[in-house]
Amino acid sequence: NNQFIRNLGAVTxxxxxxxxxxxxxxxxxxxxITNPVNTWIGNVAAGSGGPGFWFEVSPSVRGPSKMMxxxxxxxxxxxxxxxxxxxxxNGGRAGLQTYxxxxxxxPVQAVFQNHKSYRNKNSGVFFHAGGRLTIDGGYLADNKVxxxxxxxxxxxxxxxxxxxxxxxxQRVIDSLGPTAYQYPHRAQCNNNAGTSVKGILVxxxxxxxxxxxxxxxxx
Numbered sequence: 001n002n003q004f005i006r007n008l009g010a011v012t013x014x015x016x017x018x019x020x021x022x023x024x025x026x027x028x029x030x031x032x033i034t035n036p037v038n039t040w041i042g043n044v045a046a047g048s049g050g051p052g053f054w055f056e057v058s059p060s061v062r063g064p065s066k067m068m069x070x071x072x073x074x075x076x077x078x079x080x081x082x083x084x085x086x087x088x089x090n091g092g093r094a095g096l097q098t099y100x101x102x103x104x105x106x107p108v109q110a111v112f113q114n115h116k117s118y119r120n121k122n123s124g125v126f127f128h129a130g131g132r133l134t135i136d137g138g139y140l141a142d143n144k145v146x147x148x149x150x151x152x153x154x155x156x157x158x159x160x161x162x163x164x165x166x167x168x169x170q171r172v173i174d175s176l177g178p179t180a181y182q183y184p185h186r187a188q189c190n191n192n193a194g195t196s197v198k199g200i201l202v203x204x205x206x207x208x209x210x211x212x213x214x215x216x217x218x219x
Contacts, residue, residue, distance in 0.1 A: 001037065001038065001039075001080070002038045003038070003041070004031070004038065004039065004040045004043055005039070005040075005041045005042060006043065007043045007044070008043075008044045008046070009030035009031060009043070009044065009045050009046070009048075010030070010044075010045075010046045010047050011047045011048070012029065012030045012047070012049060012050070013028055014026050014028045014049055014050070015028075027050045027092060028048055028049045028050040029045075029048060029050050029051045029052070029053070029054035029056075029092075030045035030046075030048045030052050030053070030090075031052065031053045031054065032056060033053065033055045033056065033057070034056055034057060034058065034061075034062060034074055035057070035077065036057060036074065036079040036080065036104070036106065036110065037077050037078065037079075037080050038080055039080050039082075040081065040082045040083070040085055041081065041083055041085070042083075042084045042085065043085045043086070044086045044087075045085075045087045045090065045095070046087075046088050046089050046090070047089045047090065048092065049092065050090070050091060050092035050093075051087075051090055051092045051093055051094050051095065051096070051097045051126075052087030052088070052090040052095045052096060052117075052120070053085065053087055054097055054099065055098040055099075055104055056099060056100060057074040057075040057077070057098070057104050058074055058100070058102060059073050059074075059075050059076075059102050060072070060073060061074060075102055075103065075104055075105055075130070076105055076106065076107060078106045078107060078110065079106060079110035079112075082110075082111070082112045083114055084114050084115075085112075085116075086115070086117070087116075087117045087120065087124075088117065088120065089120065090120045090121065091120075092121065093122050093123060093126050094117075094120060094122060094125060094126035095117035095118075095120040095123070095124050095125065096112065096115060096117055096124070096125045096126070097123070097125070097126040097127075097128070098126070098127050098128055098130055098133065098152075099126070099128045099129075102129065103128060103129030103131070103151070103152070104127075104133065106133075107132075109132045109133070109134050109154075110132060110133050110134065111136050112125075112133070112134065112135050112138075113136050113137055113138070114136070114138045115137075115138040116138050116139045116140075117138070117139075117140050117143065118141045118142045118143065119141075119143070119169065120143045120144075121144070122143070122144050122145060122148075123143055123144065123145040123147070123148040124141075124145070124146045124147060125140065125147045125148070126148045127147075127148070127150065127152040128150045128151055129150070129152065130153075131153035131154045131155065132154050132155070133152060133155045133156075134155065134156040134157075135147060135155075135156070135157045135160055136156075136158055136159055137158075138160050138161070139160070139161045140160060140161070140163070141161075141162070141163035141164075141165075141169070142163070142164075142166055142169040145199075145200075146162045146164075147162070147200045149200070149215055152215070153215070155215045155216075156215070156216045156217075157200065157215075157216070157217045158217070162199045162200070200217060
């Protein structure tokens with residue numbers, strides 16, 4: 001029941017030494033989220049070396065709080081509110097992502113409302129190995145992949161604007177020349193990115209695995 005409202009986080013970088021082998025601090029995230037029962041309104045994650053917003057919700061509580069909540073399962077908790085947030089110019093896998101392998105599986109549809117995600121190194125949004133997640137509204141542009149649904153089930157994308165490469169960003173790429181494909185000019189960060197931009201990618205998360213079924217794309 002915490003609230004994060006109109007905060008700016010920028011240029012997040014990895015630690016030099018991990019706290020423990022069980023932690024993921026070598027993959028930095030401006031907003032690192034292990035409990036979805038909180039509120040995020042109007043926050044901006046810009047220029048992280050990893051994802052901007054990372055829902056790393058696990059089947060059990062991590063860290064010192066684990067003994068206080070032995071029966072709590074964060075990966076199965078509902079999302080309170082996530083609206084009007086922005087992720088841009090981030091490295092790593094995505095501007096907004098749900099990960100790890102166990103996936104985020106809320107009991108009811110978790111809605112990410114009016115999220116804007118642009119000019120990220122890889123995906124604007126990456127949903128992995130969970131399900132019942134919704135992108136409602138918002139703007140996704142200048143990412144290599146706008147929305148990557150990877151092994152998730154019963155997701156929904158609706159009322160959103162998705163643009164591969166905007167005219168404005170194409171002019172930026174043209175003006176930068178070869179450096180447009182180098183870190184940190186992230187959105188098109190490899191030599192063939194201009195020919196491999198995808199709007200929505202729906203797939204299984206390992207070869208021969210369960211398909212990402214029940215996903216809906218509307219409006």
